[in-house]
Amino acid sequence: MPKELWKGNEAIAEAAVRAGLEAYFGYPITPQTEILEYLSRRMPELGRAFVQAESELGAINMVYGAACTGVRVMSSSSSPGISLMMEGLSYIAGTEIPAVLVNVMRGGPGLGNIAPAQSDYNQAVRGGGHGDYPRIVLAPASVQEAIDLTTLSFDLAEKYRMITMIILDGSTGQMMEPAEMTALSEPKRKNFEWATNGAMNRERRILSSIYLNPLDEEKTNLRMLKNWKNVQANEVRYKEYFLEDAKYVIVGFGTAGRVALSAVREARAQGIKVGLLRPITVSPFPYEALDQLTSQAEAFLVAEMNMGQMLDDVLLTVRGRVPVEFYGRPGGVVPFHNEILDEIHRIATGPVTVQTDPRESWLTRMYGNLKIAVP
């Protein structure tokens, strides 16, 4: 297929349609509303289900219902709406059924703003909903990657009977880039052995997240962890840039990752041996790739559009063997590449040391950069 200029949000919607999406349930919220609007027109046109729900709570539970029947189903929202969906998400996880959820993140907490942010990393990767459950989280950095990962998200969700979340910041949702779509095909219903779609000529089935006996719930939790180990072994994805001889390694996902790429290019042109590791699956996180880099790197720089959330995963991997520095822009601010370039210069001219919490020195630098008084 030839490349077309696609807006991130609409590209995700169309990619989902082409991946065989049979039902979409959503609620308007900036900056992801284009997904809802696009599908409100596209799904009925193809005779597929679309409902603008009364709330995100309604939407995620419609997803839950449709997911129980074994069809490909999705919802999308932005940070505050995703928070409201966390109840349903936990139930879907507990029922061990596949569903796809897109979070086009904005600045927070609370109502925050509608500017691009990566502040829901922890919510997506570490939990959000109650209970002990794993989930796959994909973090596209471009429109093409958003399309490819949308397609992948349905396959992964079904393969592992697991929630797959796609997290991107508002800028990727609003951005247009040339991208290639897969071909449109009729959804093929897979006759899953667990789907509650009417007990015709078979034993009836129950789908529930209730395990009243703690020993049963414990067994379920353990089964989920075992399943997660397979995900970790098989589904880690990341992209490496200029890492062969890198003395300094930046780690950044999504937009922060691509802003870092611009800084890396410029630093390379100045002769600084710096490279970039951009996680594509932030859950499962590329611990192994990062671990290997620890023997080569003199220092790491974690760049995020938050107060240091993925930073914890990096610290957990590096375990104090080399210094880890942090640079973040929270609150809906997208960093310019110059800022990350300044950080590269600072690290390359040293000295940098291993710190217990790299956020502390970053905070001091931030107050200086922003010229605001330290409270």
Place this chain on the structure above:
Amino acid sequence: MQKEIIIAGFGGQGVLFGGQVLAYAAMDNGLDVTWIPSYGPEMRGGTANCTVVIADHEIGSPLVKNPPLAIALNLPSFDKYEETLAKGGTLVVNKSMVDHAQRRNDIHTLFVPCSEIAEEIGDRKLLNMVAVGALLTSLPEIKVEDVEKALEGHLPARHKHLLPKNFEALKRGFEHAQKEWDKIPA
């Protein structure tokens, strides 16, 4: 090669579409490109802007602090982007909507009466195309014909009858800018 362009003006001046046309032309020329708008409440009546990055490699940041190229369709945009433009860069200014001369001498400022030219062509909405035409004098990677082809290829069918006037706007903008360049001492 990588170039960044910011287009800014009031909502309704065709800021976003002006950027999209450049993005289409860059894509059709086989280049990588990103187009990103400012979005949200500022869309409604206030100042709108978009950033277009074109490159022959995988594009990193879709935003840029100091662009080498910019179009300012109104006075607030002129004041804002004159300040942030990269040294040696080119700023196309809609002369019809500004009331003062340039302040910086280390950039090229091309004053083009975009609104007036558009009105002469018979459609005041075409000021964005006049400005894009003018900008192309500083963007050898995209030719006027490339933008024409992009308009032909990507304009919705219901707007196809507007093509000749769009072409004229591009051409008039380009020609006017060329004359402005002649005035700038080498």
Place this chain on the structure above:
Amino acid sequence: MTTENLVYERPEAFTEMPTHYCPGCTHGVAHRLVAEVLDEMGIVDKTIGVAPVGCAVFAYNYFDTDFVEAPHGRAPAMATGVKRVLPDRVVFTYQGDGDLASIGMGEIVHAAARGENITVIFINNANYGMTGGQMAPTTLPGMKTSSSQSGRDVETQGYPIKVSEMLSTLEGVGYCARRSLHDPKNIRLAKKAIRTAFETQVRGLGFSMVELLSTCPTNWGMTPVNALKFVEERMIPAYPLGDYKISDAIKQIKV
């Protein structure tokens, strides 16, 4: 035993599992009526039930149909999800008053407004049964519960919500009726209403709901007989029985 003497038979739509409900509770009656209707309509194998959170959380253990278990109050949203992708199946929710009229008020109102082709069995027993008899949106003024210990004070705790009356104002509702389970005659009428509700769904005539006035002897602190009397004497005056919405097309249905 000959069929002439057969006075009770387990509906086909029931599993062999004995219910966990308290003695004198009318959940069992309501379950049985639904099961008999599914049997009589021959739709057991195409029905998908949605269980609530509340005393009926284990409803899925008793019905021999596919079942899913919803978060508290979300059954109408979940049923919407099932029905929209499987429009030829029969989907019903079974919800209590805390579930439907409090935490799930948004979901029920909007499912009704959209005219979702689902059937809702709504058990109104004027309290939260499973958590131990707290005040529900349907608790009568002055009625004592574990969270309105001096009796529901409408000044500070508000007035009961009349769900059938409220939903009947919505265009999407095809059939909406209130019945009581306090005596055999009313039970027969309740079954007829449940049948009409499922017929509404299979004919694609919109949202259908039957509200059933029910007992909760354990939490009400009454004997089963007194609980039935309480329904008749106190609940019915507050929640009058009747058809609150019945579209012309549904009036034609003979059950």
